[in-house]
Amino acid sequence: MSLVTRLTGPVVIDIENITKDYVMGEEVVHALRGVTLKIHRNEYIAIMGPSGSGKSTLMNMLGCLDTPTSGRYEFNSKSVAEMDDDELAAVRNREIGFVFQTFNLLPRSTSLRNVELPLIYAGIEPGRRMERATQVLTDVGLGDRIHHKPNELSGGQRQRVAIARALVNGPSIILADEPTGNLDSKTGEEIMDLLERLYERGNTIILVTHERDIAAHARRTVHLRDGLIEMDHAGFIPELDLPIAEMTST
Amino acid sequence: MKRFLYELSESWKIAAAQMRSNLTRSTLTALGVIIGIIAVTLMGTAVNGISIGFDKSMAVLGDDVLYVTQWPWKPVDDWWNYRDRKKIKTEYAETLNRMIAATPNSNLVIAVPTSNFMRSIKYGGNQVNNVFVLGTTSDFIVTSTIDCTSGRFFNELESRGGANVVVIGYDVADALFPSENPIDKSVLINGQLFKVVGVNTRQGTFLGLFSWDSMAAMPLAAFNKYFSAKSDSDVRVKVKDKTRLADAKDELTGLMRRVRGLPPEKKEDFSINEQQAFKSTLDPVKNSIAIAGLFITGLSLFVGAIGIMNITFVSVKERTKEIGTRKALGARRRTILLQFLIESTALCLLGGFIGLVFAYLMCFGIGKAFPSFPIHFSVGLVLLSMIVSIFTGLFSGFAPAWTASRLDPVAALRYE
Numbered sequence: 012m013s014l015v016t017r018l019t020g021p022v023v024i025d026i027e028n029i030t031k032d033y034v035m036g037e038e039v040v041h042a043l044r045g046v047t048l049k050i051h052r053n054e055y056i057a058i059m060g061p062s063g064s065g066k067s068t069l070m071n072m073l074g075c076l077d078t079p080t081s082g083r084y085e086f087n088s089k090s091v092a093e094m095d096d097d098e099l100a101a102v103r104n105r106e107i108g109f110v111f112q113t114f115n116l117l118p119r120s121t122s123l124r125n126v127e128l129p130l131i132y133a134g135i136e137p138g139r140r141m142e143r144a145t146q147v148l149t150d151v152g153l154g155d156r157i158h159h160k161p162n163e164l165s166g167g168q169r170q171r172v173a174i175a176r177a178l179v180n181g182p183s184i185i186l187a188d189e190p191t192g193n194l195d196s197k198t199g200e201e202i203m204d205l206l207e208r209l210y211e212r213g214n215t216i217i218l219v220t221h222e223r224d225i226a227a228h229a230r231r232t233v234h235l236r237d238g239l240i241e242m243d244h245a246g247f248i249p250e251l252d253l254p255i256a257e258m259t260s261t
Numbered sequence: 262m263k264r265f266l267y268e269l270s271e272s273w274k275i276a277a278a279q280m281r282s283n284l285t286r287s288t289l290t291a292l293g294v295i296i297g298i299i300a301v302t303l304m305g306t307a308v309n310g311i312s313i314g315f316d317k318s319m320a321v322l323g324d325d326v327l328y329v330t331q332w333p334w335k336p337v338d339d340w341w342n343y344r345d346r347k348k349i350k351t352e353y354a355e356t357l358n359r360m361i362a363a364t365p366n367s368n369l370v371i372a373v374p375t376s377n378f379m380r381s382i383k384y385g386g387n388q389v390n391n392v393f394v395l396g397t398t399s400d401f402i403v404t405s406t407i408d409c410t411s412g413r414f415f416n417e418l419e420s421r422g423g424a425n426v427v428v429i430g431y432d433v434a435d436a437l438f439p440s441e442n443p444i445d446k447s448v449l450i451n452g453q454l455f456k457v458v459g460v461n462t463r464q465g466t467f468l469g470l471f472s473w474d475s476m477a478a479m480p481l482a483a484f485n486k487y488f489s490a491k492s493d494s495d496v497r498v499k500v501k502d503k504t505r506l507a508d509a510k511d512e513l514t515g516l517m518r519r520v521r522g523l524p525p526e527k528k529e530d531f532s533i534n535e536q537q538a539f540k541s542t543l544d545p546v547k548n549s550i551a552i553a554g555l556f557i558t559g560l561s562l563f564v565g566a567i568g569i570m571n572i573t574f575v576s577v578k579e580r581t582k583e584i585g586t587r588k589a590l591g592a593r594r595r596t597i598l599l600q601f602l603i604e605s606t607a608l609c610l611l612g613g614f615i616g617l618v619f620a621y622l623m624c625f626g627i628g629k630a631f632p633s634f635p636i637h638f639s640v641g642l643v644l645l646s647m648i649v650s651i652f653t654g655l656f657s658g659f660a661p662a663w664t665a666s667r668l669d670p671v672a673a674l675r676y677e
């Protein structure tokens with residue numbers, strides 16, 4: 012079922028018939044079983060689905076952290092399968108911004124140094140690094156927290172540092188795997204406001220979530236089930252986007 | 262290139278932060294390297310000292326002097342062939358000098374006779390036993406590196422006249438004249454009074470090898486007058502050009518055959534030696550000491566390296582998730598490799614540095630406590646042990662760093 016989506020710009024992500032198998036001894040787990048998806052510049056997509064449906068696997072694939080067992084993947088019209096390790100690292104560094112459920116900040120480094128990290132890997136000189144990181148931190152509302160370490164920040168602030176880190180190299184897309192999963196609903200809403208602002212400024216955002224409230228922020232919703240796309244539609248349609256359990260019972 | 266430099270400095274910062282936050286662990290691990298470096302450095306200074314001691318002793322012999330002796334300066338299996346050789350007589354020196362003067366373009370400069378035996382020397386209530394007493398001519402100073410701190414070597418007049426004068430070594434002077442100036446004092450050797458005209462510059466002894474410090478030299482004529490002819494005699498011959506030592510040796514062999522009146526078919530009944538012969542017997546000894554010593558102490562450094570390797574593996578394991586995060590943010594394999602290599606290297610360098618400081622203090626202490634112990638701390642050694650530390654770090658960090666760089670990013674991120 013594919014409802015019309017808002018076509019905004021050039022295609023950033025183009026995957027076709029992607030599968031991913033995990034071999035566990037005798038058993039083979041089919042985490043993805045043929046997923047086809049096109050994502051344009053400046054889309055805001057929520058990926059939903061029950062636990063174990065393959066959402067994180069798909070995100071890792073989109074983020075060039077993992078390679079598919081079969082299928083075609085083009086990122087900005089370049090085939091990911093043909094990239095070597097260094098090229099993949101470069102794509103992750105410059106084109107993709109990751110936001111993790113568990114923040115994944117370096118615990119002993121200040122906000123500033125955490126945000127500087129992708130700039131170091133990009134070979135930006137120290138002066139510009141500092142300037143840019145400070146600016147992005149100010150943008151996410153942490154201008155007065157740049158010298159704090161993660162354990163001196165609240166959960167919401169930590170996630171904002173992580174978002175600043177994802178943004179700092181000006182990536183084509185932001186991938187967020189349950190960014191509010193470890194936050195209370197009020198702080199979660201603050202993070203969603205931040206993402207909304209980024210979207211309005213022209214960023215492309217892909218978000219994995221369980222929560223309907225969170226998914227309601229997206230402009231397009233993709234439902235995964237058992238490694239397959241079950242639904243892919245524009246906006247958030249309360250009747251369609253029921254939790255799977257409720258849907259199957261109605 | 263620029264990126265490499267940034268990553269490098271970043272890695273150093275991480276390494277420093279890592280050491281600071283795991284201070285106890287880092288210190289304990291570095292301890293292995295500290296001990297290793299102390300052991301290797303101390304052994305290095307000892308080997309260095311032994312080597313310098315050997316060379317000093319060798320220098321006494323002079324590298325441009327040939328020695329005509331009954332016995333060769335190397336171990337011989339057929340000693341019986343040498344035992345019955347005629348003794349070397351001091352008169353040969355004069356004959357040789359006449360021949361040298363008569364040879365145009367001779368490679369030899371001068372022949373100097375020496376006779377020696379062991380005697381005790383007395384002055385007042387003080388006595389030194391087993392002094393190597395040498396009878397020679399005033400030409401002796403031409404063939405030797407001998408120097409006088411005070412006074413002078415005996416002159417030609419005293420030499421020819423067989424005057425009762427003596428030049429004594431530093432240690433002898435020190436023992437006989439603890440608080441007096443020895444010059445012009447008379448010492449007793451074998452019941453005869455000799456006037457001290459000079460004291461040699463201190464040379465330092467090593468393993469009882471040659472040293473002027475425990476010697477005394479007097480004119481040969483006086484030596485022969487008072488002491489039985491049972492002493493051993495050699496003739497030493499100064500060479501004009503030490504780069505042509507082989508030619509000089511051939512020439513001297515020819516002259517000595519004429520002196521001895523040997524027909525062409527007979528083998529030589531004397532030996533001609535040079536410093537090199539001694540060196541080639543002693544060098545293997547010196548080298549085996551060095552190799553054995555450095556190998557054994559190297560083992561302790563190896564144990565230290567294993568400790569570093571172990572801790573780096575632990576560090577990689579602990580920070581698996583961090584490695585995953587870094588990869589997700591664009592760290593390349595070599596970035597991660599570099600980071601952990603630098604961590605292990607920084608630890609080793611720190612250990613090496615501390616070890617070096619300790620080793621230096623110990624050397625200093627040993628040098629103060631036992632001045633004669635051959636220990637020698639040099640800048641080269643400092644550089645060498647720093648380089649050894651770096652290589653130890655690279656060696657011990659490589660396996661863990663390689664493992665870290667190869668981690669699958671997804672698996673690393675999932676790691677709990």
Ligand SMILES: Nc1ncnc2c1ncn2[C@@H]1O[C@H](COP(=O)(O)OP(=O)(O)OP(=O)(O)O)[C@@H](O)[C@H]1O
Pocket residue numbers: 033034035040041042060061062063064065066067068069
């Ligand atoms: N490294 C792995 N080895 C083996 N099986 C794996 C591995 N990673 C994921 N899987 C399996 O693949 C399937 C999809 O996992 P995935 O993490 O993508 O689910 P998800 O939709 O993100 O679930 P959740 O909402 O609970 O995070 C699951 O059945 C999981 O057990």
Ligand SMILES: [Mg+2]
Pocket residue numbers: 066067068
């Ligand atoms: Mg997941």
